[in-house]
Amino acid sequence: MFDxxxxxxxAFLFIQIIRILLSGCDLHLQWYCKFGETPASLKGKxxxxxxxxxxxxxxxxxxxxSVGCKLILSARREDRLKQVKDLCLKQYSGIxxxxxxxxxxxxLDFGSHAxxxxxxxxxxxxxxxNAGRSQRALxxxxxxxxxxxxxxxxxxxxxxxxKCILPEMIKQNYGRIVITCRAPGLGSYxxxxxxxxxxxxxxxIEGYNYNIDVTMVCPGPVFSEALLHAFTESGxxxxxxxxxxxEKRMTAxxxxxxxxxxxxxxxxxxxxxxxxxxxxxYLYQYFPTxxxxxxxxxxAKRVKKLQSGMTNLH
Numbered sequence: 551m552f553d554x555x556x557x558x559x560x561a562f563l564f565i566q567i568i569r570i571l572l573s574g575c576d577l578h579l580q581w582y583c584k585f586g587e588t589p590a591s592l593k594g595k596x597x598x599x600x601x602x603x604x605x606x607x608x609x610x611x612x613x614x615x616s617v618g619c620k621l622i623l624s625a626r627r628e629d630r631l632k633q634v635k636d637l638c639l640k641q642y643s644g645i646x647x648x649x650x651x652x653x654x655x656x657x658l659d660f661g662s663h664a665x666x667x668x669x670x671x672x673x674x675x676x677x678x679x680n681a682g683r684s685q686r687a688l689x690x691x692x693x694x695x696x697x698x699x700x701x702x703x704x705x706x707x708x709x710x711x712x713k714c715i716l717p718e719m720i721k722q723n724y725g726r727i728v729i730t731c732r733a734p735g736l737g738s739y740x741x742x743x744x745x746x747x748x749x750x751x752x753x754x755i756e757g758y759n760y761n762i763d764v765t766m767v768c769p770g771p772v773f774s775e776a777l778l779h780a781f782t783e784s785g786x787x788x789x790x791x792x793x794x795x796x797e798k799r800m801t802a803x804x805x806x807x808x809x810x811x812x813x814x815x816x817x818x819x820x821x822x823x824x825x826x827x828x829x830x831x832y833l834y835q836y837f838p839t840x841x842x843x844x845x846x847x848x849x850a851k852r853v854k855k856l857q858s859g860m861t862n863l864h
């Protein structure tokens with residue numbers, strides 16, 4: 551009997567490893583993709599998406615508008631937001647122009663956030679804190695000014711907007727806050743994303759009595775314009791690099807679909823990535839000491855890529 555249990559255990563573990571290697575998300579999310587609620591169940595929800603002018607935010611706007619969500623689209627580039635809205639209306643006949651509200655927003659203009667909340671729809675069901683900036687620079691060479699700028703845009707800007715919306719969610723006794731945290735990266739970028747985990751895990755606990763939930767979304771490499779606007783070691787210069795179609799990355803469309811599944815099924819945290827990043831996350835969960843040692847070796851190779859001027863670290 552014991553031998554039979556061992557065989558079943560090994561077979562089960564092998565199947566799970568195969569699922570991880572072949573999937574683009576964690577096993578929990580895979581289950582809900584197959585057996586959970588579909589994005590269509592989000593119909594009628596009011597969703598505010600920051601960083602909606604490109605990448606994941608843009609694709610999420612298309613996905614949610616296709617199922618009948620009312621949208622608030624925010625970013626700094628108003629012209630791009632108008633293009634996103636026009637394409638939503640063109641592709642999906644079930645929504646009207648009054649269902650998509652364009653609200654230009656600068657996360658660093660903290661004083662404007664309260665006023666922004668006043669002019670949007672009276673009820674906000676979901677806030678998607680997707681806006682932010684990436685970074686490509688070595689820890690030792692990154693200036694403190696860049697560290698501060700990363701924390702301002704990737705952390706404090708999101709906190710400021712969330713704090714302005716939170717009283718309304720408490721009043722309506724419902725709300726969901728979605729955070730795109732991404733997988734660990736380099737220096738300032740990685741630090742800012744880890745900070746989001748700390749802050750919003752605390753909000754998850756405090757929001758329980760008000761029926762306010764938090765979904766942490768951790769994508770790996772995704773096709774977007776992130777490297778065009780990414781910080782470097784100096785605050786005066788951006789990376790200005792376009793991602794190549796041949797790079798091994800998830801499409802923003804696929805990422806947006808998986809995010810919508812996580813939102814509808816009230817999932818606490820999801821990992822969206824191909825491999826080896828996804829497998830590495832699982833190894834880190836269950837074998838942290840060994841994985842840290844392995845990570846140092848892999849990280850050293852990434853450092854060499856940066857030192858040689860390469861921008862694709864995956």
